[in-house]
Amino acid sequence: MRLPLIALAVSAFAIGTTEFVVMGLLPQMAADLGVSIPSAGLLVSGYALGVVIGGPLLAMATARLPRKTVLLVLMGVFVLGNLLCALAPNYETLMVARVIASLAHGSFFGAGAVVARHIAPEGKGAQAIALMFTGLTVANILGVPLGTLLGQALGWRATFWAVVILGVASLLILARNVPSLHELTPPxxxxxxxxxxxxxxxxxxxxxxxxxxxxxxxxxxxxxxxxxxxxxxxxxxxxxxxxxxxxxxxxxxxxxxxxxxxxxxxxxxxxxxxxxxxxxxxxxxxxxxxxxxxxxxxxxxxxxxxxxxxxxxxxxxxxxxxxxxxxxxxxxxxxxxxxxxxxxxxxxxxxxxxxxxxxxxxxxxxxxxxxxxxxxxxxxxxxxxxxxxxxxx
CATH class of the missing domain: 1.20.1250.20 (MFS general substrate transporter like domains)
Structure with a gap:
């Protein structure tokens, strides 16, 4: 049970870091992109709205696929979105890239919660889900401050490159450690x-x-x-x-x-x-x-x-x-x-x-x-x- 849950927690850490790190880099991103701080703040809204819209749609679109396949596809979308963020030449492209990265967010936690509950021992399903969500908590304690520090030292794009590396590592850990779970009944x-x-x-x-x-x-x-x-x-x-x-x-x-x-x-x-x-x-x-x-x-x-x-x-x-x-x-x-x-x-x-x-x-x-x-x-x-x-x- 432990390795698959750690894989889910590492993925949650990567997702949580990219969601919130913009708040720590707002002045640098606004100055570099030539926009106001309120406009840069809307990059947070863009990501969040991508979660709101993309989460339910992707959850329904992938409902009959094996849960492991869903997790891998979603993490692949997450990596692609953050790669585009790191390469974005202007504010408009960055906004689109943020939305792409966000599409995986809601459905990943939905699928991850189902997997965590299924692989947990009897009576420990809630604890397994909580362990996965500790990745989000640790992202706030370590990921966002370290991402902010990295962005201040090397530029905000370096932070997104770090998230890309983290996302690829998460993808590999998921592929290696999460079971296929073909026996799960489609919702x-x-x-x-x-x-x-x-x-x-x-x-x-x-x-x-x-x-x-x-x-x-x-x-x-x-x-x-x-x-x-x-x-x-x-x-x-x-x-x-x-x-x-x-x-x-x-x-x-x-x-x-x-x-x-x-x-x-x-x-x-x-x-x-x-x-x-x-x-x-x-x-x-x-x-x-x-x-x-x-x-x-x-x-x-x-x-x-x-x-x-x-x-x-x-x-x-x-x-x-x-x-x-x-x-x-x-x-x-x-x-x-x-x-x-x-x-x-x-x-x-x-x-x-x-x-x-x-x-x-x-x-x-x-x-x-x-x-x-x-x-x-x-x-x-x-x-x-x-x-x-x-x-x-």
């Missing part, structure tokens, strides 16, 4: 699509969109915030970004425990705390010590609700495991894209970075309201069921 897509029309499933996806949308309204532009508002030196940025990964790891671990305890209350507390924090950040981001601490807190508080959001999606779409796991990645990245776009729009209109934090609080508040509505709807349906059973008796 029934019609049944899965029917499940995904349920109101609570759609609410769970919307909660993920707005729950993470606020985070990326601010975090997409965290480097210019640190340099222009808190006046930190560029040489310190890559090390400060490590704090985000550490915070996200700690928040995810604690959030998993809280979600197992009481899922919806834990999610409500996490989103309410995040909303309050963004309002505080808007007024204090100019203080260097607070700004540095905030990088950790954005990761910690922001990802505190992550396990609950994932659990809620899987819980409500339990009969649609392939599309549920893929669409949850799409929902996360729709929040990512929307947040980056909202931040870019505000900056383009002449608003300052504190306004981004206020907008982030507003987006998070919508996620909190949706969570409350979902909990109320669930409680009402439960009460109606009890009344119907009592009437029938």
């Amino acid at each position: 029934r897509l019609r049944q899965e699509l029917r499940v995904l029309r349920q109101p609570q499933v759609l609410l769970a996806m919307a909660m993920t969109v707005f729950g993470f949308g606020g985070i990326f309204t601010v975090f997409t532009y965290i480097v210019p915030i640190l340099t222009s508002e808190a006046h930190l030196g560029e040489s310190t940025i890559s090390w400060v970004l490590v704090l985000f990964g550490l915070g996200a790891t700690g928040g995810t671990l604690l959030g998993g425990r809280l979600a197992d305890w009481k899922l919806m209350p834990a999610l409500g507390v996490a989103l309410a705390t995040l909303c309050a924090f963004f309002l505080l950040f808007a007024g204090l981001m100019h203080l260097p010590a607070f700004a540095v601490a905030s990088v950790f807190l954005i990761g910690f508080i922001g990802f505190l609700g992550g396990p609950a959001l994932q659990a809620r999606s899987v819980q409500q779409a339990s009969e649609a495991p392939l599309l549920a796991s893929t669409l949850n990645q799409s929902a996360f990245n729709l929040g990512n894209a929307g947040g980056a776009w909202l931040g870019a729009s505000l900056l383009t209109d002449g608003h300052g970075y504190p306004h981004l934090a206020i907008a982030a609080a507003s987006v998070t508040a919508v996620g909190l309201a949706l969570t409350g509505f979902s909990a109320w709807l669930e409680s009402r349906n439960r009460q109606m069921l009890v009344c119907d059973e009592a009437a029938g008796a």
